[in-house]
Amino acid sequence: MKQSDRVLLGHGSGGRLTQQLVREIFLRFLGNPALERLEDAALIPLNDFCSGGASRLSGLGPEDAATCENCSRLSSPPSASRLARSQGPAGASQLAMSRLAMTTDSFVVDPVIFAGGDIGKLAVCGTVNDLLVMGARPVALSAGYILEEGFPLATLEQIVQSMGVTARSAGVDIVTGDTKVVPRGKADGCFINTAGIGMVLPEVEVGGDKVEPGDWVVISGPIGEHGAAIMAGRAGIELRSPIVSDCAPLTPLILPLLEAPQGLHAMRDPTRGGLGTTICEIADASRVHIQIEEAKLPVSNSVRAACELLGIDPLFLACEGRVLLLATPEAAQRALKIFQEHPIGKGAAIIGEVQAGGGGSRVTCKTIIGSHRMITMPAADPLPRIC
Amino acid sequence: MKWLDEFRDPQWVGPLRERINRAAQQLDSAVLMEVCGTHTMAIARYGIRELLPKSVRLVSGPGCPVCVTPVDYVDHAIALARQPQTVLATFGDMVRVPGSTSSLTLEMARGAQVRVVLSSLDALKLAQRCPEQQIVFLAVGFETTAPTIAATLKAAAAARVNNFSVLCAHKTVPEALEGLISSGRATVQALLCPPHVSAIIGTRPYERLTARGVPCVIGGFEPLDILLAVGMLLEQLAAKQARVENEYSRVVRPNGNERAKALLEDVFEPCDAIWRGLGMVPKSGLRLNARYSNFDAAQRFSVQVEPAQEPAGCRCGEVLLGNINPVECPLFGTVCTPEDPVGACMVSSEGTCAAHFRYGGHQ
Numbered sequence: 237m238k239q240s241d242r243v244l245l246g247h248g249s250g251g252r253l254t255q256q257l258v259r260e261i262f263l264r265f266l267g268n269p270a271l272e273r274l275e276d277a278a279l280i281p282l283n284d285f286c287s288g289g290a291s292r293l294s295g296l297g298p299e300d301a302a303t304c305e306n307c308s309r310l311s312s313p314p315s316a317s318r319l320a321r322s323q324g325p326a327g328a329s330q331l332a333m334s335r336l337a338m339t340t341d342s343f344v345v346d347p348v349i350f351a352g353g354d355i356g357k358l359a360v361c362g363t364v365n366d367l368l369v370m371g372a373r374p375v376a377l378s379a380g381y382i383l384e385e386g387f388p389l390a391t392l393e394q395i396v397q398s399m400g401v402t403a404r405s406a407g408v409d410i411v412t413g414d415t416k417v418v419p420r421g422k423a424d425g426c427f428i429n430t431a432g433i434g435m436v437l438p439e440v441e442v443g444g445d446k447v448e449p450g451d452w453v454v455i456s457g458p459i460g461e462h463g464a465a466i467m468a469g470r471a472g473i474e475l476r477s478p479i480v481s482d483c484a485p486l487t488p489l490i491l492p493l494l495e496a497p498q499g500l501h502a503m504r505d506p507t508r509g510g511l512g513t514t515i516c517e518i519a520d521a522s523r524v525h526i527q528i529e530e531a532k533l534p535v536s537n538s539v540r541a542a543c544e545l546l547g548i549d550p551l552f553l554a555c556e557g558r559v560l561l562l563a564t565p566e567a568a569q570r571a572l573k574i575f576q577e578h579p580i581g582k583g584a585a586i587i588g589e590v591q592a593g594g595g596g597s598r599v600t601c602k603t604i605i606g607s608h609r610m611i612t613m614p615a616a617d618p619l620p621r622i623c
Numbered sequence: 624m625k626w627l628d629e630f631r632d633p634q635w636v637g638p639l640r641e642r643i644n645r646a647a648q649q650l651d652s653a654v655l656m657e658v659c660g661t662h663t664m665a666i667a668r669y670g671i672r673e674l675l676p677k678s679v680r681l682v683s684g685p686g687c688p689v690c691v692t693p694v695d696y697v698d699h700a701i702a703l704a705r706q707p708q709t710v711l712a713t714f715g716d717m718v719r720v721p722g723s724t725s726s727l728t729l730e731m732a733r734g735a736q737v738r739v740v741l742s743s744l745d746a747l748k749l750a751q752r753c754p755e756q757q758i759v760f761l762a763v764g765f766e767t768t769a770p771t772i773a774a775t776l777k778a779a780a781a782a783r784v785n786n787f788s789v790l791c792a793h794k795t796v797p798e799a800l801e802g803l804i805s806s807g808r809a810t811v812q813a814l815l816c817p818p819h820v821s822a823i824i825g826t827r828p829y830e831r832l833t834a835r836g837v838p839c840v841i842g843g844f845e846p847l848d849i850l851l852a853v854g855m856l857l858e859q860l861a862a863k864q865a866r867v868e869n870e871y872s873r874v875v876r877p878n879g880n881e882r883a884k885a886l887l888e889d890v891f892e893p894c895d896a897i898w899r900g901l902g903m904v905p906k907s908g909l910r911l912n913a914r915y916s917n918f919d920a921a922q923r924f925s926v927q928v929e930p931a932q933e934p935a936g937c938r939c940g941e942v943l944l945g946n947i948n949p950v951e952c953p954l955f956g957t958v959c960t961p962e963d964p965v966g967a968c969m970v971s972s973e974g975t976c977a978a979h980f981r982y983g984g985h986q
Contacts, residue, residue: 531633544627600983605636605846607670610983615961 243387248417261393262413265400270376270411278411280376282334282435335436337372339363343428346621348395351465352481353556355428356395358623360402360410361485361556362507363432368490369503369559371442372434374406380414380429387425395426406485408432440497444521447501452568453526453588454561456489456575457482458534459511460543463553466622468542477538482580484557489581492574499567504560507623509613512551512599514560515588516613519597526562528588528611529602552614554622562590630845636674639850644676646857652678654810655856656945658796659817660687660973661844667982669846675853682945683978684809685799686817688764689716689971690943691898695931696763696792697722702926703759703790704735710753711737712746713761716971721964723932743775743789750779750787759920762789767819769793769909770883773890776915788920791910794896796820797828798907804835806901809944813838813856815849818871825879826867833865843871890915899967900943939966942975949979956980 246253263272270278341362348355359379367374379399383392403410461482468479486505493500502522506514511533519526535550543550557580561571568586575581599611647653657663663683666672672681685691701722704711711727718727718739731737736756740746743760750758762772772789779787796817803809814837816829821841829839838859842852852870859866869875887909896908911919937959938952949955949968959965961980968976 540627603669603846604631605633605669605674607673608983609668609670610981612981614981 241389243383243385243389243392243417245385245417245419248383248415254415257415258413261389261396262415265393265397266379266403266410266413267400268409268411270409271413278376278378280411280433282336282375335372337367337370337434337436338431339366339370339433340429340431341366343430343623344424344621345466345623346424347469348391348426350469350481351478352462353483354395354398355426356397356399357402358481358483358556359428359430360399360406360408361483362505362623363430364406364408364485364487365505365556365559367432367434368486369442369505370434370436371440371494371497371500371503372436373491373494374408374432374434374487376411376433377403377408378412378414378431379410381416382423382427382429383415383417384423384425385417385420392426395428402485406487437494437497440494440500442497442500442503444502444504444518447518447522447524447526447562447590449524449590449592450564451501451562451590452565452586453515453528453590454563454568454571454575454584454586455506455511455534456486456559456561456581457555457557457583458536458539459506459555459558460535460539460550460553462507462556463510463622464539464542464550467546467548467553471542471546473542473545475538475541477536479536479538479542482555482557484580486557486559486580488578489559489575493561493571496570499564500561500571501564502562506555506558506560508554510550510552510554511558511560512549512611513613515599516611518562519599522590523597525591525593525595525598525600526588527591527600527602530604531602532585532587534583534585534587551611556623627845630843630847632847635847636850639847639854640674642854643674643679643850643857646854646861647676647679649861650678650857652680653812653857653860654680654682654945655813655815655853656682656684656809656811657815657817658684658686658800659815659819659844660690660971661819662686662815662817662842662849663975663978664973664982665844665846666849667978669849670982671846671849671853674850679853679857681815681853682811683942683975684803684811684945685898685900685943686796687968687971687973687975688768688794689714689720690939690967690974691794691799691900692717692720692763692792692967693897693899693931694721694723694933695928696790697726698931699921699926699928700727700759700761700790701725701730701735702928703920703924704730704737706757706924706926708755709736709757709759710749711735711759711761712740712743712749713737714741714763715739716973717761717763719964719970720967721934721970723929743772744778747775747779747784747787750784751782754786756786757924758787759924760787760789762791762793765794765796765817765820766823766883766887769891770823770880770886773886776890776911776918777886779918780915788918788923789911790920791891792896793891793909794898795893795907795909797824797831798893799898799901799904800829801831801835802898802901802904802907803944804832804837808901809946811837811945813860814840815852815856816841816867818843818848818875821869821871821875821879823880823883826869826875826877829867833867836865838865838868840868841871841875843874898943900940934965937966939968939976942968949976952976
């Protein structure tokens with residue numbers, strides 16, 4: 237068969253061309269034992285990922301903890317010993333209850349290659365980060381590709397290689413996948429859908445509705461960099477310090493945090509809609525008044541300059557390598573220290589506080605000149621196809 | 624000097640507020656009006672009203688060109704969009720402004736071709752790329768924007784592009800301000816004049832207002848600019864003066880931008896214009912003069928435009944005169960929201976109601 241340098245309709249047919257594509261690109265860069273079996277679904281032993289500790293789900297106490305059926309079925313005695321046991325009043329052993337986290341996401345970013353990353357890296361980071369901010373250690377990812385006929389294979393290789401590298405650095409495997417090809421004009425280049433599963437670590441209880449008055453608000457680094465990188469690229473703006481996407485897996489920031497999760501109430505990765513939208517969503521979910529201080533918001537000079545030029549507020553530009561955290565002051569300070577010790581968390585800062593006094597959910601901002609304004613969710617994304 | 628930082632430096636806020644308070648103490652009360660959409664947004668975004676004494680009211684006037692465009696212009700644009708082989712090119716805000724029974728957004732969903740452009744030159748390039756289509760550009764804006772449309776029309780004439788035209792609704796600010804003051808319908812004592820418009824027209828056009836005893840200060844739109852300009856206006860009121868002062872001297876020259884003014888004279892001529900809220904204001908609009916009238920979409924195409932209907936309950940007119948606050952309109956925030964606007968003041972990115980909805984009043 238004559239070698240093509242572009243995606244052909246036949247690559248999506250399921251026949252020999254598909255097999256060739258899977259071997260030469262997907263297995264080459266993503267290869268791992270589960271994926272290489274090329275079955276309809278990947279089998280993942282979960283006992284390796286169940287962690288010990290009593291669960292505090294919805295008012296259930298340790299005496300209500302049920303046996304994790306998966307663990308008792310799949311584990312052999314040496315693995316079972318890794319599970320924590322707590323002695324109840326009757327002296328009976330109890331196994332910890334484990335929780336599975338699952339997420340899905342689709343990626344349609346335009347352009348597929350941008351300053352600081354590509355759609356593949358973005359897909360892995362976005363999925364892994366969505367699991368991490370729910371307090372879960374990522375276990376495995378799936379990746380489905382929808383390719384337009386004519387898409388350059390060299391670009392596909394670059395994207396998949398990038399996914400392999402990012403997945404390895406995040407400590408996950410892409411264990412199952414799918415490829416479809418549509419005729420020219422029926423999709424734009426390359427779309428990627430992912431799903432991810434993870435195991436929630438013990439004693440972690442985070443959610444948008446768990447925030448309380450007195451909580452501090454922490455951001456792990458300068459905001460708006462991914463959105464600004466895409467925006468500056470599209471507008472053809474060249475700056476002395478070019479803006480580069482902050483796209484990165486948050487594993488090194490969040491996993492250490494989850495080892496001592498007391499006081500952590502909510503975590504989000506502020507992607508589409510940016511920090512501003514995310515804080516509004518949390519204020520709504522927890523029905524609290526959150527106040528941010530503009531002077532404390534970390535924004536790089538380049539992002540500030542690009543935003544001034546294009547009239548866009550960096551508060552609403554996507555971040556793809558930042559975690560927003562709301563926690564008690566002690567937990568917030570612990571988190572700040574963990575973040576600042578890592579290169580991707582160097583610019584971490586405490587940016588606000590959840591106010592006492594009720595009055596319904598809202599977000600306000602103390603401006604740099606000491607006055608106040610509201611922060612409200614914009615009607616639409618300032619930029620389309622950002623992720 | 625990095626202007627962005629210097630004119631946002633918090634250490635100057637205290638002294639500027641003291642200056643404002645000293646002047647305000649010599650007055651019972653003061654009503655100041657700003658007439659620039661960018662000022663409306665900046666004042667809301669920086670919470671300026673919170674820093675002023677209670678006796679000083681800062682109201683927003685008819686400073687947003689989209690907001691003051693009457694409903695029948697939108698209806699006319701819609702009628703043009705419905706024509707076959709016609710592409711409407713427009714600045715973003717006009718797309719969502721409600722007409723009598725439809726909007727350009729709705730027409731797009733029904734198959735009309737509407738393209739959002741950042742500049743009128745992009746619309747001209749579109750016309751050159753698509754010779755079989757008629758490209759109609761919606762020419763809305765004050766003296767800041769009109770010169771760019773003038774330049775585009777000159778380029779179109781030079782290149783003999785015959786499938787490009789404009790539906791012209793440009794307006795001029797000083798005439799509108801004079802109409803506002805002389806009508807007596809707005810209780811405003813001093814004017815914070817628009818920085819970008821002034822960069823084009825200079826400072827002299829405001830003398831017709833100071834001649835009527837209204838102090839005028841041209842202010843920039845950083846927070847310190849605004850606070851300084853407010854202080855200067857209050858000091859004039861306290862001293863019973865009425866002069867034109869230029870706080871934004873780093874950008875605005877007394878004679879303005881001569882090249883831009885020459886472009887306006889070359890292509891446009893003054894005409895009477897209807898302003899939402901104000902009604903008809905003599906000689907406050909711009910239309911294409913005889914040399915460029917072949918580019919006038921209103922003359923080139925004859926279309927049926929439906930009779931104009933103002934939306935029921937909408938009080939945009941009174942908001943634009945500064946007579947009511949957005950929250951005093953019964954539709955504000957309930958029926959009329961940025962996602963589902965009833966009137967233009969909520970649609971436009973520089974509209975008074977949109978600013979209030981987004982940033983809050985914080986009086």
